[in-house]
Amino acid sequence: MKSAKSKQRLNDIRTPARSKQNLNGERDPVQVYCRLRPMQRDSDSPCMKIISPTMVLLTPPATAISYRNENAKTMKYTFKEVFPPETTQQEVFDKVALPIVEGLIKGKNGLLFTYGVTGSGKTFTMTGEPQNCGILPRCLNIIFKTINDFQAHKYIFKPDKMNMFDIQTEAEAMLERQQELHKFKCGKKNNSNPDLAMSSSDVTKIEGINEDNQYAVFVTYVEIYNNSVFDLLEDGPPISKNLPVKIIREDAAHNMYVHGVTEVEIKSAEEAFEAFYLGLKRKRMAHTSLNAESSRSHSVFTIRLVQAPVDEMGEAVIQNKKFLNISQLSLVDLAGSERTNRTKNTGQRLREAGNINKSLMTLRTCLEALRENQISGANNMVPYRESKITHLFKNFFEGEGQVRMVVCANPRAEDYDETLQVMRFAEMAAEVEVAKPQVIDIAANIGLTSGRRKANRLFTTARDNIVRPEAKDLEMDLGLVYSLGPDFPSLELNSSQANHIIKELMAHLEMRISRRETLKRSKAIKDERLRSALLDLEKDSLEIRSENASLRGQLAASERRVRALEERLTATENASLTHQRKLNELTEYTSSLKRELQEKEMLLSQNKFDKEKQKKILERKYNHKIAAEHEKAKEINYEKERLKNAIEEKENRLRIIAEALNRGDNDDMNKMTGEMGAQTSNRDRDFTPGSTPRALPAHLLTPFSSVPQTNHNQRETLRDTQRDTPSSSRRGIAIANPRHRRSISADGRGWVEHAPNKIVPMGTVMKPNIVNSKVINKLTSVKDIANSRTSKYCLISQEQDTDGELETKLYKGDVVPTCGGGAQVIFNDVEMLKQFSPTRESSHSHSNRQSGTNCARHSGKRRDTNNSPPQTPSNTSKKQRVDDD
Ligand SMILES: Nc1ncnc2c1ncn2[C@@H]1O[C@H](COP(=O)(O)OP(=O)(O)OP(=O)(O)O)[C@@H](O)[C@H]1O
Structure with a gap:
């Protein structure tokens, strides 16, 4: 605003015309x-x-042209100042x-x-x-x-x-x-x-x-x-x-x-x-x-x-x-x-000299005309344009x-003539x-006070010396720089120039008076501006104070918030420190554990290494023993195989005998004996384990005395076989009376009767005579059969046959303890008891008609029952005898 006004004022001022002549008549020669x-x-x-x-x-001088003229005389010429030949350049400069x-x-x-x-x-x-x-x-x-x-x-x-x-x-x-x-x-x-x-x-x-x-x-x-x-x-x-x-x-x-x-x-x-x-x-x-x-x-x-x-x-x-x-x-x-007759110039120099003299003459002519005009007040034309030099400086003489x-x-x-x-x-x-x-x-004239630049420089220097950063934003006010203009001119009065000096003094005083008025006006305007500025400032100050108060309130609230946050921050920092400390401890503990682990791993690896070493030593040591054991095992296996083959052979003989007995015909028996004899002669040549011989050899068909090698059970079985055979009365084989028939198992030793299902009472005297028996429904433990009181085992099962008659089977065996603490049952006898209904007698065979009960016996192979209940010997049945009662 201030600068705009100032610009307007500046534009209002007109530039003084420099070419206008000073019409007041103040002139200098x-x-x-x-x-x-x-x-x-x-x-x-x-x-x-x-x-x-x-x-x-x-x-x-006498040589001069003008001397020859009669009017030649000594002349005095006055100048502003005459410089003698010894005058220095500096003196000339200072004066001129x-x-x-x-x-x-x-x-x-x-x-x-x-x-x-x-x-x-x-x-x-x-x-x-x-x-x-x-x-x-x-x-x-x-x-x-x-x-x-x-x-x-x-x-x-x-x-x-x-x-x-x-x-x-x-x-x-x-x-x-x-x-x-x-x-x-x-x-x-x-x-x-x-x-x-x-x-x-x-x-x-x-x-x-x-x-x-x-x-x-x-x-x-x-x-x-x-x-x-x-x-x-x-x-x-x-x-x-x-x-x-x-x-x-x-x-x-x-x-x-x-x-x-x-x-x-x-x-x-x-x-x-x-x-x-x-x-x-x-x-x-x-x-x-x-x-x-x-x-x-x-x-x-x-x-x-x-x-x-x-x-x-x-x-x-x-x-x-x-x-x-x-x-x-x-x-x-x-x-x-220059005078050409003196310089003797020709050609270009002569032409130059002519032009020089001509222009100097024009200068002289112009000044003479000007002087005449000035003296007489005439307005004769001054021939400035006749020469470039006068044309160029026309303004100096007219302006x-x-x-x-x-x-x-x-x-x-x-040089006298030219100098003249x-x-x-x-x-x-x-x-x-x-x-x-x-x-x-x-x-x-445009209201600018003098001393602005100096004030600005002083202000800038002072501002630069202020350390505070806000000093850079300080604005300068040059309104207080006042001046009444230049100093008074010289007041020394002398007689010849007194009027001139008084005039100068008066002009100076008038200028100072007018400047004082200008300054007064300027001051009044500035006072007014200052007053309004102060009022504005006061208003601003009030607003700022109220704003300040509200800001203080906000500041206090902010400070409280900051304090609370600081407290929280402190607590958090403390917790963080504690956690950090714990973390450090745990880290230390972890590292100590790691160290320990490493030590143990090292120890372990050392132990492992030692064990490996020992193992190698022991391996070397026991390899010989293992080799010897292997040899022994081979021998045992060989012996086992040999025994097994012997058992097989015996079983085959028994089976053949049983089959022969079952035929019940002497001729057939003889025939079979003949066949068996023939087969026996071939047995040593053809028998292989597991094969089923078709007939017993001849020595097996002799009475018990003729078979000294068979064990007690075999002898019993053979006697039973001979007794059960209906036609055994003819040749040495005891014929048992069916009414006095007694079970082979009735030997008086301790029995275990294992009846998994409920037994239907048979209601007949034709039943096995088993003494010292202990009846169990379920074989839960090996101790049930592997004890000092028990040496026999009997598994009892009942079922209906295809005619709907009741069939009772008793699988009998010896209980043999095993070296591992268990027991094995070697089934060696099967008794089968069939009961027929009297109403269905006609439909049965002659033997069956005489008695409603049919009894059969089987002899079986040994079966291991090591910790497991014995199985039915149906899969291992080797002998069957049917007694008609
Ligand atoms: N005041 C002086 N003191 C010493 N030597 C001077 C002085 N004035 C002139 N001279 C010498 O006179 C010689 C001629 O001077 P200068 O050339 O200035 O003359 P000029 O007037 O310019 O001549 P022109 O018009 O031919 O140019 C120069 O060698 C200069 O050194």
Whole structure:
């Protein structure tokens, strides 16, 4: 808001027209100085004599042309100041150039030119010599020394090719600087001549510079040769022969300028010397009989100082072209006038001399016309356009600006005639007046207070010194920087200039009064703004206080929450520590267990290894024993096989006997005996274990006495067989009476009667006589049969036969204890008792008719009952006998 208002106010201000003449009549005469150069030779006779600091006496020598005329007489010429030959370059600069440079810094135009006969020291005065530089290098030095701290960045001000300048932003300027840097890297020649430079430490800067402006220096260097303008700084070859001719134009403010001239922005005196030396190399010089290095052209080196006020913050340039102040200092080294009959020039030099003299004559004509106009008040036309040099400097004579001329003179008598013309020109030029330049303080007019930049710098320094980080956000207020303008001018009154000084003082006072009023208004506005700002601040403060209170409440609640969380965190941390400690202990315990385990594993492996070792030793030791045992086992097996075969053989014999008995026919018996005898003879040849012999051998059919090898049971079985056979009465075999038949099992020893099912009472006397018997339904333990009281076993089963009659079977065997603690039952007898119903007698055989009971006996093989109940001997039946009762 503040800056917008300020901008509006800035736009309302109009830029002062620089070309407008000072109509108030305040004018300054052209200040003309005279410098005499030293005499070249001692034999030379002088024609000039300095009779006072401002006056020279010119006496015509006898050789002079004017001496021959009768009107020749000694003449006095007055100057602003006369410099004797021993005057130093510095003294000349201080007297002649320094005031004009001060004017340049304050925004005033200036024109300084050297005028004189060829070889009189114009170039010496303007440029100087190595290590004895002239006015121009000194001007550059002091300008840069003065503005050094207040220079704008390069390319902030940019020539608009129409003798004015544009203001660029910092970013645009930076971009151009980077481009220039790139160009420079790509190869830029160094044209500097160090001999022309002078040490800047010798230079004192000009006081009173406006520190609230930013400055930039631009230079151009042109020469006017044969009345044509050439740009000595133009890019191109280093010789001026090929340079294009430039034209002179008038800009929008009616200032004359060389159109399209190269205007170089310079940031240091060294850069300026570089540009100057580049032009100097191109400047046309030639050897003449009067000067070894004679300038054949007028050279114009122009320094333009652009200055613009900084903004109210004292930092950046205000981006408004209207506030630009462009002051110009033109340093002109004119070519020397020369009489062609003296120089004996011909050709090009003669033409050059003609053009030089003509242009100097035009300058003289113009100044005379101007002086006449100024004296008489007439408005005669001044022929500026007749020569480029006068055309170019028209503004200086018709506009504002300081104009100073150094008339160089060679005091020797040979130059008297030309020197006389120069003196007359100088006398005439000193009577020409130019308007005094007026400088308007634009910044004060737009309400900007002076001292902004200094205040900004102080503030920035102070802010940088503050350590606190919030200091970076501090804003500067330059509203308190007040100034009533520059210091009072000199109040020393002397008789001749009293009125002028009083006028100056009055103007100064008026300016201060108006500035005070401006400041008062500004202060009132600022007071008002401050008051409203304070009110706003108060409001803000109240809001902030209430907000602060609520924030404090929130903060307290947050703090409480934070404390609670911290406590929880502490508890959690403690628990975590405890767990950690436990974990460590467990880890240690685990590792100790692991260590122990490893030790034990090692021990185990050691033991294993020892055992393996022992095992190998024992294996070696017992292998012999095992081999011996195997041998024994083989022998036992062989013996077992042998016994088994013997048993088989006996069983076969018994079976054959049983079969023979069953046939019941003697013939058949005999026949069978014959067959058995035949078979017996073949038995030793054909018998194999398991085969069933068809008949018993003959010796088995003899009474019991003839069979001494059979055991008791076999004998019993055989006797029973003989007894049961119906036809046994015929040949030795006892025939048993069926009514007195007794079971073979009735031997009086301890029996176990095993009846798994319920027995149907038979109700007959024809039943086995088993004494000392113990009846069991279920064989639960081996002890039931394997005990000291029991030696016989009988398994009883009852079932119906196919005719529906009751059939009772008794499987009998011996109980033999086994070496493993069990018992085996060797079934050796089967008794079968059949009971017939009397009503079905007719349907039965004769034997069956006599008795309702049929009894049969079987003899069986041994069966192992090691820990298992005995099976029915149906699968192992070897003998059957049927007794008719
Ligand atoms: N004040 C002086 N002190 C010492 N030497 C000087 C002085 N003035 C001139 N000279 C010498 O005189 C010679 C001629 O001077 P200079 O070239 O400046 O003359 P000029 O006027 O420029 O001549 P032209 O017009 O032909 O260019 C130079 O060698 C210069 O050193």
